[in-house]
Amino acid sequence: MASVALIVLAVILGRALVRRRAVLARWQVIPGWIAVAAMLVLAVALSPGEFELRKFVGACLMPAGLVWLGLLAFARILARRAGRPLAGVALALWLLFTLAGNAWLGNFALERLQRGYANVDPLGQGQFDAVLVLGGGVEVSDDGSPTLTAAGDRVVLAVRLFRAGRTPLLLATGPYLLLPGGVATSNAAATAAIWMQLGVPEGSIVLLEGPRTTTDEVLALKTAVAERGWQRVGLLTSAWHLPRAMRLCRRYGVEAVPLPADAVGTPPPRLRFLVPQQDGFQSVQTACWETLGMLAGR
Known part of the structure; x- marks a missing residue:
């Protein structure tokens, strides 16, 4: 971080010298540029290296x-x-x-x-009747094969919860898709395909196909809870997405336990x-x- 600060200071000093070159004497300008060069050299010396x-x-x-x-x-x-x-x-x-x-x-x-939410341990939140994984963790290629996105941690974390015995059911959600050639599928089906490849039985997966927004997903969960009589459900999504998702749950009267995935950290200096x-x-x-x-x- 010190090298970054030195570079910023060198830029500020250099800009000041350029703007005031008409009113500064040479004996004032030369030491200024020497200071700029010294700060840049020091920044390189303090940097992590080549x-x-x-x-x-x-x-x-x-x-x-x-x-x-x-x-x-x-x-x-x-x-x-x-x-x-x-x-x-x-x-x-x-x-x-x-x-x-x-x-x-x-x-x-x-x-x-x-x-x-970032410090919540998803595996330490007890037992659930079902866990809903919000969409966004999977995308579908033109040939219909599913792949994980940058938010794919939520898809893998759901399998970990299932394997740990925290839930008997995983709920996948997402909009319908029309692939080239007229083949119909959905993001929910793509998520389910990955889960089955990772060893989750088809009978332990529930598809909530159709929702396109987080609001739609929360409303679909509300309907599923009412129809199936689940008492305790988990809501699994990225940690930074949970504030919005949980706010919608409160608005529509959905009781869900937040389960964070892929929490981010600050890049190093x-x-x-x-x-x-x-x-x-x-x-x-x-x-x-x-x-x-x-x-x-x-």
Whole structure:
């Protein structure tokens, strides 16, 4: 983290020197640039080493990194040729792009969402009549084969709960899908297929096909509980998704025990995470989507 702080300070000092070069004497400018160089050298010395520097350079050469550097250079060019207003707009766009793809910010937001659920042990919550796994953990390829998504931990955790004897029934949910060639299936059926491949008997799986949103899934669970008379059910989804899901359960009068999967943690203080990247965009968007969903009551 010290290397990151030194780089930021070097950038701030360098920018100040460039902006005030017309009013500063040479004897004032030269020590300033020596200080900038010294901070950058110290940042390299304090960095984890050549491996981390390669990762940083590689991140800068990726499409998002090139756009990030290009926006910063564009803001600098506008500052010199078009004046401060346009440069300020370009700099604001650069800052927005930086935040939108920042892995630290995205994971911090997700950690705030999952607070209160992340430390819950799903295997230590007792016995259930059934456990509902919310959709999103599986996707279906064009040939109909199911694959796990980034949220696939919830699908595997459900099997662990079943194998540990915590529940006799696993509930899969998800919308209907029409594959190329007119073949119909559903995300719920895809989840069930993976469970059976992992040794869960078909008779221990209940499909709740059709729901497209979290609200639909909660309402489908409410109907299933009323029809089957289950007394204690678990609701299994990503830890950061549980606040919205449990809020909907309370709204519609569904009593369910939250079971968190794939809780996220803050990325380590590495130089590469200064650069906007895929993981950052994904986590920031997920956090924004969950927050928007809660505000909209969906």
